[in-house]
Amino acid sequence: MKRDAIKQDIYETALSLRSQHELWGSDRIHVELVDKYGSDAPNVRSLQRWYRKERYSEPKMCHNEPSIGKSRAVHNIWQVDAKEQLILQDGQVACYLTFTDEHSGIWLGSVMFPYHRICQVPLNEVLAAFIRMFKRWGKAGSLRVDNGEPLGNPKMNATSALALWLIAMDVDMIWNKPHTPTQNAKVERMQGTSARWAEIHQCSNLTILQERLDAEAVIQRSKLVVKRLNNQTRLQVFPEIETSRRTFDMTSFDVQRVYAFLATKKYVRKVSASGVVTLYGQKFNLGLKNKNITVEITLNTGTVAWEFYDNKTLLATKPALHLSEQNVRNMTVFTPNPPSKPNPK
Secondary structure, eight states: OOHHHHHHHHHHHHHHHHHHOTTOOHHHHHHHHHHHHGGGSOOHHHHHHHHHHTTSSOOOOBOOOOOOOSOOSTTSEEEEEEEEEEEOTTSOEEEEEEEEETTTOOEEEEEEESSSSGGGSOHHHHHHHHHHHHHHHOBOSEEEEOSSTTTSOTTOSSOOHHHHHHHHTTOEEEEOOTTOGGGGHHHHHHHHHHHHHHTGGGOOSHHHHHHHHHHHHHHHHHTOOBGGGTSBOHHHHOGGGGTOOBOOOGGGOOHHHHHHHHTTOBEEEEOOTTSEEEETTEEEEOOGGGTTOEEEEEEETTTTEEEEEETTEEEEEEEOGGGOHHHHHHTOSSSOOOOOOOOOO
């Protein structure tokens, strides 16, 4: 059999095996091809390219989040988590965000909200809580959070509006793996401590709850003696928590940080039957000729435009209008501000 015929036979056999065994990956099919063709069998990467080309497999989302290990200094990483579904003595529902310094274990503070769950709190109120912490302690280098709203995205197919604002303020985001609370262990433990010490069941209203949270946070960092810290308080062991800080300044907002962050990602979307895909709240018409295919999308930082690819073939370039500086600053990326109306003459 001639060489070209052998290659074609291998190609067709590889496709046939993929059709017959839908749950087999390229590595498993590779074993079958080696048994049949020996050294002529293609490598696993080649099989993956073939299956992508013939649409036997879909492209995968590429997040490329920053790889940041454990904190090595105070304010390097803050762990943030929400305590939810609280009911006070007056019947008011409540939840609160807790901020814990990862390196020292210091309870930086908690901010309560009159809502059952943190995802119900308006974004501007959540942002105000972060600004309150930044003004008190300086700006965190990074925030370690879970994948729930408003800091995360449960589907992991976009970055939340609040997270984009924080990135623009030069605060890195570290999202834990889904359903892995052990990656945020210090703040998870702090949630239990905060609830017990503040005696939430005895709080008659929201004001009392916030006062107790504030008071207990001071006790945790400056009065409680810790045996493993040689019977010292956390503040005695880590006094730099009060001085080693990154200044918080609203003028440091830079939307280019957001564009650089998004440029490291690869988004995957399926084109609708009408030829449309949606990304960050913006609809893009790719035409009926591309209906029902799966495309890969990347951001071009030079033009601030989304580039749509089908198996490395550029299909279209569309301006990322929803990623304007105004929308990122106002956290309205997913629900942009309506254009201003001209003043009547």
